[in-house]
Amino acid sequence: MLVFWNARLVFLSVPKTGTTAIEGAFAPHADMVISHPPELKHAPLYRYNRFFRPMFERACKVEDMETLAVMREPISWLASWYRYRQRNFMQGHPNSTHNVSFDEFVNAYMRGDKPAFANVGSQAKFLEPRPNGTRINHLFRYEDQSRLLNFLQDRIKQKVSLERRNASPRTQLDLSPETLKKYQRKFSAEFDLYNSIS
Template identity: 60%
Template sequence: MLIFWKARLVLLAVPKTGTSAYEAALAPHAAIVVSDPPELKHAPVYRYNRFFRPMLEKMGAPDMDVAAVIREPVSWLGSWWRYRQRPFLDGRPTSTKDVGFDAFVEAWCQGDRPAFANVGDQSKFVEPRPNGTRVTHLFRYEEPDALDAFLAERLGVEIAVGRANVSPRAAVELSSETEAKVRRKKAAEFDLWSGIESGRRLAKP
């Protein structure tokens, strides 16, 4: 998570959406860089609302904009699956070394997910809170130019983002049956991504 005090902007770090690269590029311009522990670095809206928003409000910034990046759901799951194939997870319950992508997605669709498929939901990450705390600017991972242009204008800096925390290469293919299942059972994830008009300020509910 990056907090830009003067720009009145918070950039949430949705996992597997390239935010580590933005952290590396923009940390010098941020007032607060939350890089550890992972539970705070990748704080979803509800955790931002609980821990960070009250602090910012007390310091005189009650109207911070909140930005987040959402990735196409199958691609997002593919990145998680590849990431969890890394050797440092060998033998751990979270490893996907011996799990095919179809099996990983099938497990993610379950209500009670096994450890290797327990990676959360993007829709839950950005779910608005009852008090009105919400993401005000959503971007698609697949449209980085829109995010770069927004940040450059908002922060008044040139944006040069590299790559960081990249998952190992592996073929990511779903059977037609599993793809139909994930689209049916997790329709909210696909609706969220397909409904994004990158950078457009979201209307208040």
């Protein structure tokens, strides 16, 4: 999470959406950089609403902070998790996707009782508006990096360049038509939200 005080902007870091690169580039210009623990670094909107928004409003007397986040195309997002958990250091870990095909991973993700390796959360849930009206004010597609970069540079009035960081290894990503169709049906909220980004 990055907080740009003068720009009245809070960047919420959705996992697996290039947040490491964004934070690396913009952290020097941020007033608050929350990089640990992961529960705060990747605080979803509901956690921001519960803890950080009240702090800004009550302690700092500021009520006009806006939120920014990035969303990745849903299949690409799962693929990124799958690849990340294929890294060598994950060998033997319950979250490892070694010896698991991408199709098996997506099917495991769709289960109610997800195994550890497929328990990766939900972008739609991360970004879900709160009953009090708190929402993501500026939502960008991961695949449109130039638009995101231009917005951030204009908002904080700083020129920066992004470097690729935390890249996962390339691997085979075969998904059967049946699995794809099931995923699109069961997780339509993910696709609806992504497709609503203009």
